[in-house]
Amino acid sequence: MSKINTIAFIGLGNMGGPMAANLVNGGFAVTAFDLSDEVLTQARAQGCKTVSSIGEAVQGKDAVVTMLPAGKHVRSVYIGANGVFANAKTGALFCDCSTIDVQSARDVAGEAQKLGFSMVDSPVSGGVAAASAGTLAFMVGGPDAAFEAAQSVLEPMAKAIYHAGDSGAGQAAKICNNMLLGITMIGTAEAFVLAKKLGLDSQRFFDISANASGQNWSMTSYCPEPGPVPASPANNGYKPGFSAAMMLKDLRLAQDAAQSSGTATPLGAEAQALYAMFDSLGGGGTDFSGIIEMLNGNMGKV
Ligand code: NAD
Helix, strand or coil: CCCCCEEEEECCCCCHHHHHHHHHHCCCEEEEECCCHHHHHHHHHCCCEECCCHHHHHCCCCEEEECCCCHHHHHHHHHCCCCHHHHCCCCCEEEECCCCCHHHHHHHHHHHHHCCCEEEECCEECCHHHHHHCCEEEEEECCHHHHHHHHHHHHHHEEEEEEEECCCHHHHHHHHHHHHHHHHHHHHHHHHHHHHHCCCCHHHHHHHHCCCCCCCHHHHCCCCCCCCCCCCHHHHCCCCCCEHHHHHHHHHHHHHHHHHCCCCCHHHHHHHHHHHHHHHHHHCCCEHHHHHHHHCCCHHHC
8 A cells, every 4th residue: 555645534522633633743634524613623723624524534535544432423434425435535544443343343344345445443542641642552453454554544643553353353352451441440449448448558458469469450550549559540539531431331332242242241241230330320421440439339529
C-alpha cells in the first residue's frame, strides 16, 4: 500500500477528539466528521478540516479512522447508503478504534474486504488521558498486510500496537482483557474492605500483598483504596479515568461473546452484575475503581 498522507476521522468525542489531534501533530492532513457541531469546533481548533457528511470526509482519503460508541454506529457509518464504503477511494485503509462486539467487527471487515478495501479492528486500552498523551495501546485484528498498513496511522496515537490475529481478534483481546480487569478490580476492592474490617492498616496490607501472590495491576497501578498509589483515581474523588459505565459496557460485550460462543464465565457474569448494581446506584459516571465504595456500603461518598 502506498504512503498514507490523508485521513478522514469520524467520531471525535472524548477519545476521538484527542486522537485526531495527535494525527494532526503526526503530520497527517485530517478531515473530521461528527454528528456534534461542538466537537467539530474543537477539532478545527486542533488543526483538523471539518466537513458536514461522511461522504465529504472520506472521498479521496488514503485512510479512515472511526471512534464510535457501539457496533450499530460502526455498521451504519461504514455500510449505510451514504457511508464510508459508498464513498471511499478504492484500496483505502479503514481503522475502527471503537470498542464493539466481535461479530459486528467481523461483519464490517468482511464486507470491506469484499469491496477491495483494507480494514482492521483496532480498539484501545487507556482512557482520555492516554488518548491525549498519544500513549494508547492498540489491539489490532486483521490480515497481515492491513496490520502493516495501519502501523503508520496508529503510531502517533500509540505507546504500543499489538497484532492480535485476524478480523475481530482486536475486539476479542480488548473485551477479554477488560473482563479480567473488572474481576481483578472487584477482587482487589473486596480484599481492602475485608482487611480494614479485620483491623489491618490499608497501607500495610498493600505493602504485603503488592509483594505477595495477590499482586495485580488493579492493586499496584490503580489501587481502589485511597493512599497507597498516589496517582490512582481513589485519591481524586474517583474522578475517571475509566468510568464504571464504560467498564459495564465492556463487561456486557464480554457476556454477549461468552453466550454466543457457549463459554462459561461465571466471574465475568458476576462482575457485570456488580457493575450494573453500581451503575444503578449512581456510580456510572465515576471511575470504575469507585466500586469499592459500594462494597464499603458507602455509596454516599462517590
Ligand atoms: P463519545 O460518546 O465521547 O464519542 C463518540 C462520538 O461519536 C460522539 O462525538 C458522537 O457524536 C459520535 N458519533 C456517533 N454516531 C455517529 C455517526 N453516525 N457519525 C458521526 N459521528 C457519530 O465516546 P468515547 O468516550 O470517545 O468512546 C468512543 C469509543 O471508545 C467507544 O467505543 C468506547 O467504548 C471506546 N473507549 C472509550 C474509552 C474512554 O475512556 N472513554 C476508553 C477506551 C475505549
